[in-house]
Amino acid sequence: MDVNKVKLVANEIRMHTIEMLFKAGSGHPGGSLSIADILAVLYVDKMKFDPKNPNLDDRDRFVLSKGHASAALYSTLALMGFFPVEKLDSFRKIDSFLQGHPDMKHTPGVDMTTGSLGQGISAACGMALAAKLSQRQNRVYAIIGDGELEEGEVWEALMFANQYKLSNLTVILDFNRLQIDGPTCDVMDIDNPAQRFQSFHLNTIEIDGHNLEAISQAIDAARSVKDKPTVIIAHTVKGKGVSFMENQVGWHGKAPNAEETQKALAELRAL
Numbered sequence: 001m002d003v004n005k006v007k008l009v010a011n012e013i014r015m016h017t018i019e020m021l022f023k024a025g026s027g028h029p030g031g032s033l034s035i036a037d038i039l040a041v042l043y044v045d046k047m048k049f050d051p052k053n054p055n056l057d058d059r060d061r062f063v064l065s066k067g068h069a070s071a072a073l074y075s076t077l078a079l080m081g082f083f084p085v086e087k088l089d090s091f092r093k094i095d096s097f098l099q100g101h102p103d104m105k106h107t108p109g110v111d112m113t114t115g116s117l118g119q120g121i122s123a124a125c126g127m128a129l130a131a132k133l134s135q136r137q138n139r140v141y142a143i144i145g146d147g148e149l150e151e152g153e154v155w156e157a158l159m160f161a162n163q164y165k166l167s168n169l170t171v172i173l174d175f176n177r178l179q180i181d182g183p184t185c186d187v188m189d190i191d192n193p194a195q196r197f198q199s200f201h202l203n204t205i206e207i208d209g210h211n212l213e214a215i216s217q218a219i220d221a222a223r224s225v226k227d228k229p230t231v232i233i234a235h236t237v238k239g240k241g242v243s244f245m246e247n248q249v250g251w252h253g254k255a256p257n258a259e260e261t262q263k264a265l266a267e268l269r270a271l
Contacts, residue, residue, distance in 0.1 A: 001041070001044075001045045001212070001213070001216045002044075002045075003212050003213065005044060006037075006040045006041055006044045006045060006212050007040075007212060009040040009043075009044050009076075009079055010036045010037045010039070010040035010212070011036075011241070011268055011271055012075070012079055013036040013039060013040060013072055013075040013076055013079065014033050014036045014072075014240075014241045014242075014268050015265055015268050015269070016071075016075035016078070016079075016085070016088055017029065017032045017033060017036070017071040017072050017075050018242070018256060018261055018264045018265055018268070019088070019261070019265070020071045020074070020075070020088050020089070020091040021071060021091075021255040021256060022255055022256050022257070022258070022260075022261040023089055023091065024091045024092035024093070024255060025092075025255050026092055026100070026253075026255050027070075027071050027091070027092065027100070027253070027255055028068045028069055028070075028071065028252060028253045029071075029239060029242075029245055029251050029254070029255070029256065030176070030178065030238040030239045030245060030248070030249075030251040030252045030253075031066060031068065031069045031145060031174065031176065031238060031252065032069040032070075032071045032072035033072070033238070033239050033240045033241055033242060033245065034069075034174055034176045034209070034236040034237060034238050034239065034240050035066075035069055035072055035143055035174050035209075035236070036072055036240070036241070037209065037210050037211075037212060037215060037240075038143065038172055038174070038209060038215055038234060039072055039073065039076045039143075040076070040212070041212055041215040041216050041219065042062065042141055042219070043062075043076050043079075043080050045216060046060075046141075046216070046219050047059075047060040047062065047139075047141065048060045048138065049080070049109070051080055051081035051082045051108075051109070052081075054082060054108045054109050057136075058136055058137065058138050059138060060138050060139045060140070060141065061111045061112075061124070061127045061138065061139075061140045061141070062111055062140075062141045062142070063111060063112045063114065063120045063121070063123060063124040063127070063140070063141070063142040063143075064102055064112075064114055064120065064142075064143055065114055065117070065118070065119070065120025065121045065124070065142050065143060065144040065145070065148060066114075066117065066120070066143060066144060066145035066147075066148055066174065067101040067102050067113075067114030067115035067116075067117075067120060068100075068101065068115065068253070069143075069145075069174075070098075070099070070100060070101055070102050071091060073102060073110070074088060074091065074098050074102075074107070075088060077107070077108065077109040077110070080109070082108040082109035083097075083107075083108050083109075100115075101113070101114060101115030102114050102115070111127070112124070112127075117145070117147075117148040117151050117154075118148060118151035118152070118153030118154050118157070119153065120142060120144070121142050121144050121148075121153075121154055121157045121158075121171060122153055122156070122157040122160075124140050124141075124142035124157075124169060124171070125157045125160050125161050125164075125166060125169065127140045128140040128161070128166040128168050128169035128229070129164050129166060131168055132164070132166065132168060138168070139168045139169075139170065139223070140166075140168060140169050140170070141169075141170050141171075141172065142169070142170075142171050142172070143171075143172045143173075143174055144171060144172070144173055144174070145173075145174050145176075145179070146173060146174065146175050146176065146177060146179070146184050146190060146193070147178075147179030147180070147184055147187070149173075149184075149188075149190045149193065150187070150188040150190075155200070158171075158197070158200050158202060158229075158231075159200060161202070161229040162200055162201045162202060162228060162229065165227055165228055165229075166228075166229045167225055167226050167227055167228055167229060167230075169229040169230070170219060170222040170223075170229070170230050170231075170232065171229065171230070171231045171232070172231075172232045172234055173193060173231060173232065173233045173234060174209065174234060174236055175193065175209070175233050175234055175235050175236060176236040176237060176238040177238075178238045178247070178249045178252065179249075179252065180249075180252045180253060182249055183249070193233055194206055194233055197231045197233070201228060202228060202229055202230065202231050203222065203225045203228050203229065203230040203231070204230070204231050204233065205218045205221060205222070205230065205231070205232045205233065206232075206233045206235070207232060207233070207234055207235070208234075208235055209234025209235050209236035210236060210237065210240060215232075215234070218232045219232070238251070238252070239251050241267065241268055241271065242264040242267055242268065243267060244260070244263070244264075245264070
C-alpha cells in the first residue's frame with residue numbers, strides 16, 4: 001500500500017466533506033470524518049471496482065450502513081472517478097443525485113440505499129450470500145456505527161452471517177463512542193463489542209481506525225479467513241482531523257458556518 005497516497009485521499013475526503021456540509025447547510029460531519037481513513041484504504045488499495053462500469057458484475061460491494069455519513073462516501077466516489085468532483089457542490093440540493101442518504105438508484109458507485117439503521121448490514125449479508133451461491137470471488141464490505149449496534153436487526157444480520165459462513169463479508173465498526181443523543185455508554189452501553197461479536201462466532205479484529213497500515217493489515221487478515229465472517233472494530237475519533245469537532249457530540253449532525261469551515265479547512269490543509 002502506498003501510505004502517502006492513501007493519506008492524501010483520506011485528507012481530501014475530509015476537506016470535501018466539510019465543504020459539502022457548509023454549502024448544503026446541513027449534514028453529519030462527526031461520523032463522516034471518523035471513517036475517512038477506512039474509506040481511503042478500501043477504495044485506494046483494497047476493493048475491486050471500475051468507475052467507468054459501476055455495475056461491473058464481479059466488483060466488490062460496499063455498503064455504508066450508517067448512511068447519514070453519506071458526505072464521506074460521496075467524496076470518496078468522486079475522488080475515485082465515479083462522477084465529477086464538482087458535483088459534490090449539489091449535496092442535499094433539490095433534484096441532486098447526492099441525497100442526504102445514499103441512493104443506489106441514482107448515485108453511481110452506491111451499491112445499497114441506506115439510512116434506516118440496521119438495514120444496510122442486512123443487505124450486505126444478502127449480497128455476500130448471493131456471491132457465494134453464484135460462486136463469485138468478489139467481497140462485500142460494510143461500515144456500521146456503534147450507535148447502530150442498538151438496533152436488533154444488526155444482531156440478526158450477524159447471526160445470519162455466521163450461520164451461512166459468509167467469509168466474503170467484512171464488517172467494519174466505526175467505534176467512535178458517540179451518537180446523536182450523547183455517549184453510547186450513556187444511551188445503550190456496548191462496553192465490550194469484541195466479546196459480543198466473538199459470542200456470535202465471528203472473526204474479530206481490533207485496530208486503531210486511523211492507522212492506515214493497521215486498517216490495511218486487518219482487511220488482509222479478514223480475506224485469509226475462509227470459514228466465517230470478520231468484524232473489524234475500528235477505534236475512531238468522531239470529527240477526526242478538525243480540532244473543535246473531535247469527540248464533540250454536538251457535531252454529529254450540524255453543518256459548520258463560514259468561519260468554522262475556513263478554520264477546519266486550514267487545519268486539514270496543514271496535516
